[in-house]
Amino acid sequence: MRFADLPGRRVALWGWGRETQSVATKLTEMGLAFDVAVPDQEPGDEAVLRAADVVIKSPGLPITSPLYASLTEAGVAITSLSDLWISENAGRTVAVTGSKGKSTTSAALCHLLVAGGVDASLRGNIGTSVLTETSPPSTVVVMELSSYQAQSLTVSPRVVLLTSLFPEHQTWHGSAEAYYRDKLNSIRRGVEVVAIPDSDLLAARVSEEAPAAEVLRMGPATVRVDDAGDIVWADGTRLTAVEVPVIGRHQVVNVALAAMVAEHLGVERPALLDGIRTFRPLEHRMERVPSSDGRTWIDDSLATAPEAVVASLSALSAEDRVAVLVGGDDRGLDVSPLVDYLAAHPDVIPLFSGPVGRRVAEALPDARVFVSFVEAARWAASAENPASVVLLCPGAPSFDEFASYEHKSAAFREIAATAYPIG
Numbered sequence: 001m002r003f004a005d006l007p008g009r010r011v012a013l014w015g016w017g018r019e020t021q022s023v024a025t026k027l028t029e030m031g032l033a034f035d036v037a038v039p040d041q042e043p044g045d046e047a048v049l050r051a052a053d054v055v056i057k058s059p060g061l062p063i064t065s066p067l068y069a070s071l072t073e074a075g076v077a078i079t080s081l082s083d084l085w086i087s088e089n090a091g092r093t094v095a096v097t098g099s100k101g102k103s104t105t106s107a108a109l110c111h112l113l114v115a116g117g118v119d120a121s122l123r124g125n126i127g128t129s130v131l132t133e134t135s136p137p138s139t140v141v142v143m144e145l146s147s148y149q150a151q152s153l154t155v156s157p158r159v160v161l162l163t164s165l166f167p168e169h170q171t172w173h174g175s176a177e178a179y180y181r182d183k184l185n186s187i188r189r190g191v192e193v194v195a196i197p198d199s200d201l202l203a204a205r206v207s208e209e210a211p212a213a214e215v216l217r218m219g220p221a222t223v224r225v226d227d228a229g230d231i232v233w234a235d236g237t238r239l240t241a242v243e244v245p246v247i248g249r250h251q252v253v254n255v256a257l258a259a260m261v262a263e264h265l266g267v268e269r270p271a272l273l274d275g276i277r278t279f280r281p282l283e284h285r286m287e288r289v290p291s292s293d294g295r296t297w298i299d300d301s302l303a304t305a306p307e308a309v310v311a312s313l314s315a316l317s318a319e320d321r322v323a324v325l326v327g328g329d330d331r332g333l334d335v336s337p338l339v340d341y342l343a344a345h346p347d348v349i350p351l352f353s354g355p356v357g358r359r360v361a362e363a364l365p366d367a368r369v370f371v372s373f374v375e376a377a378r379w380a381a382s383a384e385n386p387a388s389v390v391l392l393c394p395g396a397p398s399f400d401e402f403a404s405y406e407h408k409s410a411a412f413r414e415i416a417a418t419a420y421p422i423g
Contacts, residue, residue, distance in 0.1 A: 001054070001079045001154060002087040003030065012037050012048050014078075015058025022129040023056055023081050039067060052076060056084070059148035063182075082149040085130045089141065090155050090190075094261065095124075097145040097186050098163030100308045101254045102126075104246070105163050106144040108279050109258035113140055115275030116267030125149060140265065151182035156191035156210075161261055162202055163254060166307045184209045195261045197253055198224065216260055218253070223260050225249060231256045231276070237269065243277055247286040247298065248315025255279065284409055286312060291390075293381055293419035296320070300393040301409040304328070306338035306360075309395040313341065313348060316389060323349040323380050323387035325412070327357025327373065328396030338395060339363045349387050351376040356396035373401050377412055381419035390416070 003026065011027065011034040013020045020036075027034050035052065037045035049055050049071055055078045061068070071078060086093055096106040103126050113120035123130045124143035143157065165180065187194050187210040195216040196202040206215055218224055223233050229241030229249050244252050259272055267275070281287060284302045291297040300312050309326060316322055326338070339360055342350055352361040353370045361367035370376035380390045398408040 001077065001083055003084050004088065006030070006032055006054060006084075009053035010051065011035070011054050011056065012052035013058075014039075014049055014055050015061050017058045017060055019081050019129065020056065020058045022131050023084075026131050049076065050074065054079060056080060057152070059146065059152075063151060078152070079154075080149060080152040081130065082124075082145065083152045083154055086143075086153060086157055087155045089130075091158050092137075092139060093141050093143055093157035094159040094161070094265070095143045095145040095157040095186060096161045096163065097147070097150055097183060098161075099166045099183075100303070100305065100311070101163035101250065102144045102146075103282055103302070104251055104285055105161060105254040105258050106142050107282055108255045108276075109161070109261055110142040111279050112258055112262035112267055112272060112275040113142070113265065115278065116262060116271040118262075118265065118267065145186055147179060147183040150184075150186040153185055153189055156187055156189035158191070159193040159195070159261065159265075160187050160191050161195045161257060162187070162206065163197070163257065165202060165205065166305065180205070187213065193264070195257060195264070197257055216264055218257060218260060223256050223263075225252050225256050231259065233269075237273075239273055239276055245277070245279055246281045247288070248312060250311040250315055251281070251286055284405065286315070289413050289416055291416040291419060293416075293422050295385075295387070295419070295422065296389045297412070297416040298389065298391045298393075299409050299412060300391060301398070301405045301412070303393045303395060304397050304405070306333060306335045306395045309338050309393045310341045312391065312393045313345070316391070320389045321347055321349070321387045322389045322391055323351055323385055324391045324393050325351050325353070325373065325376055325380065326360060326393065326395050327352050327354035327376075327400075328394045328398050328408075329400040330355035330359060330396065333396075335360050335363075335395075349385070351380055354394075354396065354400040356394075360395075373408060374411055374415070377415045381415050383420075383422055 013036045035048045037048040039045045055076055057078055057080055096102050106126055110120050110122040119139040121134050121138040122142050125146040126144040191210050191213050193214045194206050198219045221234055226232050229252050231239040284299055287299045289297050289299050303312055351368050353373045353376045361369045392412045398405045402408040
């Protein structure tokens with residue numbers, strides 16, 4: 001469905017978050033009347049949704065809700081900002097989706113396109129509405145696309161980068177398989193090009209969901225990341241790990257994936273290499289933060305799945321002993337990948353707090369469990385901690401103790417900045 005399809009229909013906005021507020025502004029500019037319904041706060045608003053011809057839903061509202069099912073069964077058309085916008089702009093949209101790595105890959109891709117002279121802008125789930133248009137309009141829009149947004153699409157972006165795929169957001173989607181289905185809806189609706197890391201699993205899923213698409217796959221025939229963390233192209237061009245300004249092999253893979261797509265879209269190699277060198281990592285993603293105790297403190301607070309913790313720990317040097325702060329709100333995800341990694345790496349010092357932290361700790365002998373995140377972080381800053389690196393990598397959302405991951409990060413940074421020097 002497109003914005004152009006809305007005139008003459010009764011429109012209701014379901015929810016009043018940042019995204020639906022931007023839709024309200026757009027509809028007002030189009031001269032269209034609309035209703036706003038927030039049924040969980042105003043029970044009478046359910047009737048507003050049932051009376052609508054088209055409901056534009058906030059992405060945060062789960063499709064597992066009984067009201068969503070009831071509206072669908074009643075024949076109410078439910079769409080989203082992402083669907084309305086992409087349906088009219090698919091040809092210039094390069095979407096980045098995946099379980100983790102979306103933001104870094106999106107930011108890197110836009111940076112590389114601009115470095116190569118492409119008129120590109122960055123929008124979507126990364127924080128800027130797709131309706132925030134440049135003047136003149138961007139030739140290419142790099143859009144970070146969440147699974148919540150992908151679920152509603154009726155048209156695929158022309159190009160989709162799929163960074164990774166493992167279970168996430170099961171409460172919202174209903175199950176792991178439903179999450180995969182909704183995430184991969186982004187490539188099911190006429191996508192032309194799909195770019196993936198070197199993964200047989202992703203290649204098989206793309207083949208199933210988008211058999212007609214051109215697939216760009218990282219590997220020896222295109223671009224790869226070697227064991228040293230260097231980015232290596234098929235023609236032998238090499239960018240060493242020290243020239244790539246991100247921490248961790250998994251983040252280097254994200255940058256390399258973005259580079260492969262940027263080159264496909266016309267960026268020449270010299271500009272590409274310069275662009276990689278000048279890229280700046282995003283906050284809260286393996287980000288070094290100021291500290292006063294002589295240790296290296298790293299904020300990876302957006303790593304909210306067990307697999308992401310494993311990836312971040314694996315990215316750090318084996319020569320450094322790491323204390324990792326793990327824990328947060330429990331969404332019922334499988335924690336066995338993290339348990340297995342920690343059991344196999346006894347030199348890592350896990351510091352557990354919160355419901356997820358306690359669940360992981362139950363499977364490990366002699367685990368350190370703290371009553372709060374702040375208590376765990378203070379122990380990390382103490383002389384008792386033998387580690388030289390302190391990593392905030394929760395493997396879970398922060399809502400058990402904090403309003404957001406930013407608040408947890410702020411507490412971490414404050415403790416790092418005021419820690420007493422060791423040695």
